[in-house]
Amino acid sequence: SQQGEEDPQALSIQEGENATMNCSYKTSINNLQWYRQNSGRGLVHLILIRSNEREKHSGRLRVTLDTSKKSSSLLITASRAADTASYFCATDADSNYQLIWGAGTKLIIKP
Amino acid sequence: EAEVAQSPRYKITEKSQAVAFWCDPISGHATLYWYRQILGQGPELLVQFQDESVVDDSQLPKDRFSAERLKGVDSTLKIQPAELGDSAMYLCASSLALHGEVQETQYFGPGTRLLVL
Numbered sequence: 339s340q341q342g343e344e345d346p347q348a349l350s351i352q353e354g355e356n357a358t359m360n361c362s363y364k365t366s367i368n369n370l371q372w373y374r375q376n377s378g379r380g381l382v383h384l385i386l387i388r389s390n391e392r393e394k395h396s397g398r399l400r401v402t403l404d405t406s407k408k409s410s411s412l413l414i415t416a417s418r419a420a421d422t423a424s425y426f427c428a429t430d431a432d433s434n435y436q437l438i439w440g441a442g443t444k445l446i447i448k449p
Numbered sequence: 450e451a452e453v454a455q456s457p458r459y460k461i462t463e464k465s466q467a468v469a470f471w472c473d474p475i476s477g478h479a480t481l482y483w484y485r486q487i488l489g490q491g492p493e494l495l496v497q498f499q500d501e502s503v504v505d506d507s508q509l510p511k512d513r514f515s516a517e518r519l520k521g522v523d524s525t526l527k528i529q530p531a532e533l534g535d536s537a538m539y540l541c542a543s544s545l546a547l548h549g550e551v552q553e554t555q556y557f558g559p560g561t562r563l564l565v566l
Contacts, residue, residue, distance in 0.1 A: 368551040380453075380540055380557035381492070426491050430552035436505070437552045439491030 343440050344427055350446040357414040359443040361427030362407075368430045370403055370410050375424045375442070384412075384425075414445075422447045451475045455541050455558035463566050467529035470561045473522070474543030482555065483516055483526050484540040492540055497548065498524060504548040531565045538562050 345360045361370065369388045373381040387394045387403045387410065394401045400413040414421055424442040431438060454473040462468050474481045480499050484492035495514065497505040500521040509516065513532070518524040528535055539562075542555040 371552075371554070373557075378538075378560075378562065380455075380559045381542075381555075383554045383556070386554060428491075436494065437555065439493075441489070441491050 344425070344443040346443060347441070348444045348446070350448060351417060353417055353419055353447050353449050355417055357417050357421070357445055357447075359412045359425050359445070361410045361412070361429075361440055363410075363427075363429045363438075364408065365429075365431050367405075370401075370430075371428045371437070372399075372401060372410075372412050373426045373428060375426065377423070381426065417445075417447045419447050419449055421445060453541055453543055453556050453558035455561055457561055458559060459562050459564075461564045461566065462531050464533055465530040467527065468531050468563065469528075470526045470539050470541075470563075472524045472526070472541030472558060474524070474541070475556055478543035478545055478556070479521075480544045480546055480548065481518060481524050482542040482544070483524070484542065486538040486540055486560075488537075495526070499548045528563075531563075533565050536563055536565045 343362050351357055367389055369386055371386045372384045374384055375381045385396050385399055385401050387401050398415045403410045424444045426439055426442045428437045428439045456471050460468055482497050483495045485495050486492045495509045496516045498518045501518050514528055516526045538560045540560045541558045544555045546553040
């Protein structure tokens with residue numbers, strides 16, 4: 339079953355612009371994680387935000403979490419060509435502790 | 450930096466043949482996951498091990514798929530016989546989080562891309 343849903347499905351922006359991706363989920367969670375996947379490769383963990391946190395930063399990444407709306411956003415500032423990838427959110431539902439994945443947002447950075 | 454190893458990276462096989470994938474998790478990680486990822490979708494959990502024990506295989510098609518982690522370290526996922534619909538990326542991940550605990554970071558290998566003809 340799919341817990342997280344990313345929006346938009348695809349995003350194409352110019353290099354240097356900011357990219358924002360959203361994730362919505364259905365049930366109460368312990369934490370929410372964002373991962374990046376370059377084409378044909380494995381997933382790389384970007385950031386984990388716990389249910390009692392509202393915002394977290396890591397370099398050019400900013401993640402927010404709104405548990406009342408059951409949603410999260412990932413902001414990548416000053417995008418680079420190397421940021422071209424698919425981005426997935428994964429939620430750890432507090433009922434069964436499984437990590438449930440969304441279908442991802444495909445981000446393309448145009449030079 | 451420690452990494453999850455997987456082999457082979459690519460596998461082409463004909464339907465009805467047997468295939469096997471291997472994974473070596475990060476040393477010290479008790480929990481190992483096998484995922485299947487169809488192009489354009491998120492990963493789908495097939496099986497989860499804690500040490501040598503299967504703790505979740507509810508999504509594993511047990512008529513054709515099997516997985517083992519005999520010594521609680523590396524793991525093998527097998528498909529026999531392979532079907533056209535099995536074409537996908539097979540990802541292995543490991544984590545320090547134990548079954549029934551809050552999930553922490555999962556570390557992924559590069560994956561095995563399977564094509565069934």
